[in-house]
Amino acid sequence: MFGYYLRLGIKSISRHPALSFLMMLAVGLGIGVSMTLFSLHYTMSADPIPEKSDQLFAVTLDAWDPEDSYRGNTQGLPPWELTYRDATALLESDIPTRQIAMHKSYFTLNMDASEIKPFMVTTRQTTKDFFEMFNVPFLYGSAWDSATDESLEQVVVLSKATNEKVFGGVDSVGKTIRLNTHDFRVLGVLDTWEPKIKYYDVNNGAIDESEDLFMPFALSAALELPFGGNTNCWKQEEIVGHQGMLNSECIFIQYWAELTSAQQKSEYQAFIDSYANEQKKLGRFERPINNRLDDVVSWIEINEVVPSDLTIMVGLAFLFMAVCLFNAVGLLLARFLAKSPVIALRRAVGASKRAIFSQHLVEVGLIGLGGGLIGIVLAVFGLMGLSTLIEDIDHVARFSWSLGAIAIGLSLGATLLAGLYPTWRICRVQPSSQLKTQ
Amino acid sequence: MLKMTHINRVYRTELVETHALREFSLEVESGEFVAVTGPSGSGKTTFLNIAGLLEEPTSGSYLLEDHDVSRLSDNQRAKIRNEKIGFIFQSFNLIPDLNIFDNVDVPLRYRGFNASERAKRIEEALDVVGLTSRVKHLPSQLSGGQQQRVAIARAMAGKPSFILADEPTGNLDSLMARQVIEILEGINAKGTTIIMVTHDPELARRAHRTVHVLDGQVANPEAHYSSLPAAVDASNNAA
Numbered sequence: 163m164f165g166y167y168l169r170l171g172i173k174s175i176s177r178h179p180a181l182s183f184l185m186m187l188a189v190g191l192g193i194g195v196s197m198t199l200f201s202l203h204y205t206m207s208a209d210p211i212p213e214k215s216d217q218l219f220a221v222t223l224d225a226w227d228p229e230d231s232y233r234g235n236t237q238g239l240p241p242w243e244l245t246y247r248d249a250t251a252l253l254e255s256d257i258p259t260r261q262i263a264m265h266k267s268y269f270t271l272n273m274d275a276s277e278i279k280p281f282m283v284t285t286r287q288t289t290k291d292f293f294e295m296f297n298v299p300f301l302y303g304s305a306w307d308s309a310t311d312e313s314l315e316q317v318v319v320l321s322k323a324t325n326e327k328v329f330g331g332v333d334s335v336g337k338t339i340r341l342n343t344h345d346f347r348v349l350g351v352l353d354t355w356e357p358k359i360k361y362y363d364v365n366n367g368a369i370d371e372s373e374d375l376f377m378p379f380a381l382s383a384a385l386e387l388p389f390g391g392n393t394n395c396w397k398q399e400e401i402v403g404h405q406g407m408l409n410s411e412c413i414f415i416q417y418w419a420e421l422t423s424a425q426q427k428s429e430y431q432a433f434i435d436s437y438a439n440e441q442k443k444l445g446r447f448e449r450p451i452n453n454r455l456d457d458v459v460s461w462i463e464i465n466e467v468v469p470s471d472l473t474i475m476v477g478l479a480f481l482f483m484a485v486c487l488f489n490a491v492g493l494l495l496a497r498f499l500a501k502s503p504v505i506a507l508r509r510a511v512g513a514s515k516r517a518i519f520s521q522h523l524v525e526v527g528l529i530g531l532g533g534g535l536i537g538i539v540l541a542v543f544g545l546m547g548l549s550t551l552i553e554d555i556d557h558v559a560r561f562s563w564s565l566g567a568i569a570i571g572l573s574l575g576a577t578l579l580a581g582l583y584p585t586w587r588i589c590r591v592q593p594s595s596q597l598k599t600q
Numbered sequence: 601m602l603k604m605t606h607i608n609r610v611y612r613t614e615l616v617e618t619h620a621l622r623e624f625s626l627e628v629e630s631g632e633f634v635a636v637t638g639p640s641g642s643g644k645t646t647f648l649n650i651a652g653l654l655e656e657p658t659s660g661s662y663l664l665e666d667h668d669v670s671r672l673s674d675n676q677r678a679k680i681r682n683e684k685i686g687f688i689f690q691s692f693n694l695i696p697d698l699n700i701f702d703n704v705d706v707p708l709r710y711r712g713f714n715a716s717e718r719a720k721r722i723e724e725a726l727d728v729v730g731l732t733s734r735v736k737h738l739p740s741q742l743s744g745g746q747q748q749r750v751a752i753a754r755a756m757a758g759k760p761s762f763i764l765a766d767e768p769t770g771n772l773d774s775l776m777a778r779q780v781i782e783i784l785e786g787i788n789a790k791g792t793t794i795i796m797v798t799h800d801p802e803l804a805r806r807a808h809r810t811v812h813v814l815d816g817q818v819a820n821p822e823a824h825y826s827s828l829p830a831a832v833d834a835s836n837n838a839a
Binding site for chain 1: 649652654655672675678679681682683687689693695697699706707709710711754758766
């Protein structure tokens with residue numbers, strides 16, 4: 163009977179195209195608005211590396227101002243980043259399965275004798291484990307190894323986009339690029355890697371795209387490469403030159419450890435606490451011991467990567483959807499009740515209440531489906547609009563097939579739920595009273 | 601076939617209590633063509649609704665083919681309506697969105713027949729009313745008489761035990777009314793019981809028996825099988 167009900171539903175919708183479209187539009191408008199904002203929220207709050215997010219920990223130490231907590235935060239959280247010397251000290255530990263210290267930077271990339279004009283690139287100076295730790299895929303070549311980390315060899319890994327821009331997308335391993343005044347040999351090229359949230363460095367643009375280039379962390383000190391991104395200092399101290407910055411209490415290093423078991427995590431926590439206590443003896447870490455290991459999901463939460471405003475807006479959008487559905491239900495009820503004589507006839511010739519209920523629920527489902535499709539179109543345009551209005555959210559404000567499926571599912575579910583009342587009402591039509599009034 | 605005994609039907613509102621049927625008793629034999637007459641408000645339609653299981657009596661007994669159907673669930677009544685009763689209404693009650701074929705198909709769909717069985721029955725029924733060439737037409741493309749013939753085809757496609765007709769010619773001119781009554785007579789001749797509510801004395805005279813309803817009661821209980829042909833029982837059993 164489903165096919166029959168489907169045919170009847172289509173007939174009913176096509177008999178009143180304007181009213182049907184109005185109902186679908188009401189549903190679609192609610193779905194479109196809510197899915198636009200939900201899509202943003204969903205993307206930003208989704209676990210960016212679900213296969214191992216519970217094994218990756220942002221390491222934070224509280225070496226901040228003894229007179230004032232970091233940025234006056236009320237949650238008692240330590241600073242988001244480490245000093246260079248604390249980071250390099252932690253790298254000495256052999257407890258984590260993998261660990262990385264890193265920072266962001268900017269360079270001018272210029273290619274001699276090339277038609278490509280010099281352009282600014284974002285770079286990440288990191289220890290070698292970055293790629294394995296964050297499951298970064300390679301298209302050509304590979305990451306550097308420990309020996310390269312120590313040998314200070316000037317190598318670089320390009321993002322796929324950078325390789326396409328500079329080398330036309332061909333295998334550029336072994337070729338040379340110039341960053342500021344330094345030459346670097348290309349060691350590898352990444353495949354497409356677009357983490358929706360740059361969870362590994364939320365302090366420098368959580369929704370920014372990943373960097374254009376990656377190079378060994380040790381080169382920063384050796385070549386006195388520039389630091390980029392947020393750098394925060396609390397201590398009145400004289401900072402002279404590049405080395406002065408490395409020795410300062412300024413924080414600008416992101417640090418991550420991969421800890422695959424509770425025991426390993428416990429050991430590592432003890433290690434960083436022990437390190438902090440040693441530093442206390444040397445006159446540093448004057449605040450109470452407050453060293454944290456936060457996994458990826460917690461890290462995203464405590465850093466409020468998803469703005470609370472957005473969460474509120476998503477809630478309001480769903481309320482708006484409820485209002486739209488309420489309107490659609492009103493129209494649906496009017497239309498169903500107008501069909502009372504036909505329902506009475508069907509009941510008279512043998513349709514059970516259940517059959518009438520099913521028939522109309524299928525019709526409601528068709529309206530929900532239409533509303534969902536309209537909602538998807540509106541959400542796509544909505545996200546395009548947001549991308550135009552707000553910079554750097556292109557890769558977050560994208561409509562995916564999975565969100566399309568959620569939109570259809572939500573539209574169907576919400577419409578069917580809302581349609582229960584009109585459907586129930588039409589089932590209660592008394593055939594005798596309706597047929598009598600014919 | 602149909603036996604109503606001491607049926608009462610009371611409609612209650614907060615202020616008023618209306619007795620539509622009072623101690624209404626009637627027996628209709630299989631194969632009969634019964635005309636039900638009476639003034640407006642006498643209870644004819646209420647009788648038809650109860651006979652067609654569209655309403656439940658307030659009290660009393662209703663036996664249909666020796667089964668008590670006066671206290672059935674909604675689903676059970678729908679099933680009996682679908683399998684045993686055909687309805688013909690004064691205003692045809694065709695579904696405007698559906699073509700003729702699909703209109704006749706409606707009760708068969710709920711019966712659960714497969715497509716070929718449904719198509720066979722629809723063709724047979726439309727053949728009886730002479731509308732096989734109009735299967736793709738919508739009701740609005742037919743005359744009143746043709747629409748009522750489609751309604752008759754719909755009522756008989758399920759091969760019901762009896763047909764309830766409520767003023768079947770009330771909206772038709774005399775020529776079309778004659779065609780319709782002749783079709784009904786033909787269906788009855790093949791054994792299907794017909795109970796027809798009518799205001800038209802001439803139409804009532806063509807029935808085997810006329811039951812006059814007045815104030816919710818049968819006014820002429822003595823009118824009993826007066827003109828039921830002897831051959832009807834035999835043909836009904838064969839059907």
